Amino acid sequence: MIYFDNSATTRPYKEVVETFQEVTTNYFGNPSSIHSLGQQAEKLIQKSRQIVADILNVRDEEVFFTSGGTEGNNIAIKGCALQYKSRGNHIITSKTEHASVIETCKQLENFGFDVTYLDVNNEGQVSIEDLKNSIKDSTILVSLMHVNNEVGTVQPIMEIGNYLNQFPKIIFHVDNVQGIGKVPLNLRKANIDLCTLSGHKFHGIKGSGVLFVKNGIKLEPLITGGMQEGKIRSGTENVAGIVSLAKALRVSNEKYTLHVEQLQEMKNELVKYLSSCEDVIINTPIMNSAPHIINFSLPGIKPEAFVHELGKNKVYVSTRSACSSKKADVSHVLSSMGFDKTISGSSIRISLSYGNSYEEIIKFKEIFNNSLKQFKQLMR
């Protein structure tokens, strides 16, 4: 199997699964219980919080555990909007965000919030000028992703954060679900107030995530109950999921240090190869893109059919975000980048991770070549 769909989800690291099993079996207490079994579980959560905080270079009390990226983005955006609505009702985001940001913003529009969806250029980047011009007295939140999940474009988060620094009342949220472990981001230097991570995108397990909330920022909770996680997110903590997430983040961080160049080389090799195929148009920008995502189009070919064809050879890629696979027939990201329907309706995404190897790239090229040939013959 060649799994090149790591932006959809990743295979948990072996040690992550072992951690999950170990914690589930031996530390099953409820962290809110005051007996020793409960307290052991609570300690494991605190330790995990510390590990995550150290890696993100933030304080322990700024790290909150969630059920995943979608929940993190929902808590950040709605929680902030509802908490600070007396300051203003204007939110700025972009047209190429993940569904959990766009749909949340649309929902807020129904509640009377005013949302600006920034355009992106043909490389998928927002313009700082646009952002500057969009800011109003009523702006309370700017929510932008670090790395786009479909094309891999990296937004100029550092520059934006530095610019926003002069507006102490505007909260800056960054969806870093795709960037973590692949593209460095210094939360402090970029003046980020809220940042979302999802465990299963960096070889943790599904149903776990992190929301960084800078000290001093309050969020109206979406899920109310037993007031766990500093009241931001009620519900018995997913102890084994949390400990596995910390483990996955630590391992990913190590892999980044050791292997990010190889990841980049694999991507370069794929880009080189795909550029040489006459029917392929590469949509991912060469500059300012993450080392693991390559988006390209096969004009005239139904991308779903081609994904199935590759799947028959146990090569797994995707058409676009798994969270929007079923709905639209064109990618909202590519449309926003100005591509017409022949491109935005025929896109394929390859997303790599540290588990992939150079041998897989070589094998992929062969399978891709054959599949494409077959497809073209069929279409003649």
Added chain:
Amino acid sequence: MKKVYFDNAATTPVRKEVIDVMIPYFNDFFGNPSSIHSFGRECRYALDRARFSIATFIGAKDKEIIFTSGGTEGDNLAVKGIARANKDKGKHIITTGIEHNGVLNSVKTLEKEGFEATYLKVDETGRISLDELKNSLREDTILVSIMYGNNEVGTVQPIKDIGELLKDHQAFFHTDAVQAFGVEKIDVNELMVDALTVASHKINGPKAVGFVYIKDGLKFDPILDGGHQEKGHRAGTENVPGILGFAKAVEVVVEERNKNRELYKTLRRRFISLLNENGIEFKINENVEYCLPHILNISFPGTKVDTMLTNLDLEGVAVSGGSACSAGSITPSHVLVEMFGDNDPRLHNSIRFSFGHYNTEAEVDYVVNQIVKIIKRDK
């Protein structure tokens, strides 16, 4: 040291067969169910099977099962979701004072949004009065949320009678069945409920998984927006291994329910008779007739709950003073306050023992011995 876990209402150890079901979905079938390739689709099939299996066990259709991250999220989704989506029909909600915080705090949030809430009183045994419920119903009542069995004292509410009573009223009926699911037969049609919450980690499944049943056709607003997962009712990549583990836990618990009920009844009888034999003064905080057999909440006059908990913990016995979700706090249990008022000594000397399927009579003997030892020593 001997270890006895009598805190199964707080959380339960995951069964080995449940973990065994989960592991292949971490290592081999780790795809995203929304991916269109065959690898993702295999995960989708597994998810569909899990949904179908759970639906069948409770007499529901599979599209009526929405997977969540647990009981609290389930309660939030049902209570807030139904109330918000149906507010055009009225803004009055009826619940009780002894609900789990997942329901209570959801209703409080709704009150801030302009809904009105009536909190039904309970008697000393923790039961509501059907007459009071009847009298509280108004034309603009849209939601009645009453838990099946209480998590602290185990008292069971007359769910069928409530369902019957609401049959001819527009109000939707939600019940939090998180504690009841492991020991009570749950059939949504027999109970006549419109929504029902269950959590995995209370029935020997993994933490951070649960489901809400919401009757087909009943409108409810999502809490989490985003991708189209769970038919748009709950965005976010599905926790495939967790859900499959949960489905296995449901299967096992349904199969063993009667056997477990009998076990818990035996354990509690033995517990009580041993306390009597040893001349220990105690009162049981529950409704003798209507109670979940795995929860035994006992008041020991003259003792202090913290001391008792600490001493039992030192002897390897894990029990609880209230619900885990409020255990961190020093304020007395809201459930006991509702039952006994603000000024009753039972608020400060009650312990919850809650059993699981692997507990034994020998463990009861050990725990009662420790209790006797601690009480006699303190005197």
